[in-house]
Amino acid sequence: MKTKIRAIITGATGMVGEGLMHECLQHPDIEAVLVINRKSMGITHPKLKEVIHGNFFDLSAIESELSGYNACYFCLGVSSVGMKAEEYFRLTYTLTIHVAETLSKLNPGMTFCYISGAGTDSNEKGKGWAAVKGKTENDLMKLPFKQVFAFRPGFIKPIKGLSNTHNYYKYINWLFPIGRALYPGGFVTLQELSHAMINITENGYGKQVIEGKDIILLAKNR
Template identity: 70%
Template sequence: MKINAIITGATGMVGEGVLHECLQHPDVEQVLVINRKPGGVSHPKLREIIQADFMNLTSIESQLSGYNACFFCLGVSSVGMKEPEYRRLTYDLTLYVAQTLSKLNPDMTFGYISGAATDSTEKGNSMWARVKGATENALMRLPFKKAYMFRPGFMKPTEGLKNTLVYYKYISWLYPLGRAIYPAGFSTLRELALAMINSVRVGYEKPILEVKDIVNLAKA
C-alpha cells in the first residue's frame, strides 16, 4: 500500500523521528507536515504548511484532502498546567483536527501519540492520564477507516536528528539497561515510527498499542 501522510508536531522530538522514517520508507509517497513554524527539512516527498492556529483550519482545508494517513505527534506537557488549559490543548485541539480530517478523508488511518499509563476510564487521579484517555476514546469513535492509539514509554531517539542532542549527551546509557530489565517500558523512536507506518500498511488487531505492541508492529 502506498501511503500519503499528514504529520503534525514534526518540529518536536517524536514528530521529527516519525517524519524522518516516513521520508526514508519506500511505501510512503507523500508527506504533508503542518507546523506552527518552519521545520527546516527539505525532501522531494515533503510539503509543509505553516499554520499558527490549529483550532481553525478553514483556510487550509482545501489542501488537506487526498491523504490516507495522519500521524498526530503534536502535544504539550501537563507540567504546571491546570486541567482546563491542558484539556483545551490536548483534547479540544486534537479532536478538532481529527474531525476535520475524517470529514475530508474517510479512507484515512489516524495514529495518535498518547502515552504509557493513559487512563481509558477517564476517572483516575492523574489529570494528564484522564485527559489523554478521553482523547483516545473520542478519536476511536470518529469515522476513520482505522484509528490507533500509541502509548510509548521511554524512547531512545534517533541519532543525528535535531531534538536528540541532549539525550545522547546525558542519558543514552539508560536505554540498553532499561530495555534489558523492563522491555515493556522501553522502545526506540524508530520502532514507534515504523509501527505507525505499518498500522497503515498492514493494520493491527488492537486499537490501543502499548510498548510491546509498538515493538511487535514495527517488525511487520
C-alpha cells in the first residue's frame, strides 16, 4: 500500500507552482497540500491549506504549521535578469537553504524537490545564475532529508486555463511540438513535471539531478 503524500508547495502563485498544485489536488496519492504564500490565492479545496506569511527568511511564526509533511515541492524562484548579483544570491540561495533547513529539522523523512533549471552549473564556477543554482542544489543535498532531487527543466509548456501563465507563452507555445521532436530533453509539459515530482517522491530515482529526459520518463511511471 502506497504511503499518501502530504506536500508543502512554495511558489504556488507562479506558473510552475500553480500547475503543480493543480495536479497535486487531483492526484489520488496526494492526501494534503499546504501552500505558503505572501498573499492569498483565493482558492478552496478539501485537500488544500494555505498559510499566509510574508518573510521566508524567518519561518518561526509558522513552524507549528509545517510539521507532518513528507514532501516539499520548492517552486519559488526569481529571474536574474536586471537583478544585482548579491540580491539574486540572497533570494535564490539564502532563502531556499533557510526554508530547507527549517523543513529538514521538522520533517526528517521528507523528500525535497527543488525546481532549478536547465544549464545549472554543479561545479559552481563563475558568478552567474547557473553557479548560484548549482551551489543551491549542492547544499540542499547535504541536508538531512530522506531524499533531495534537483529538477532541471528547460522549456515548460503550461497547463491551459490556469491563472499564472506568463503572457508570452501564448506567442511561443507553437514551438513546443517542434522542439519536442528535435530536442525532446529540452521540452516538457507542466503536467509531466508535476507527475515526475509526485512519482519520484513515491518511488525514488537513481540520481539526484533530474534533467528533461528524466522528467519525461518519470512522468510515465504512474
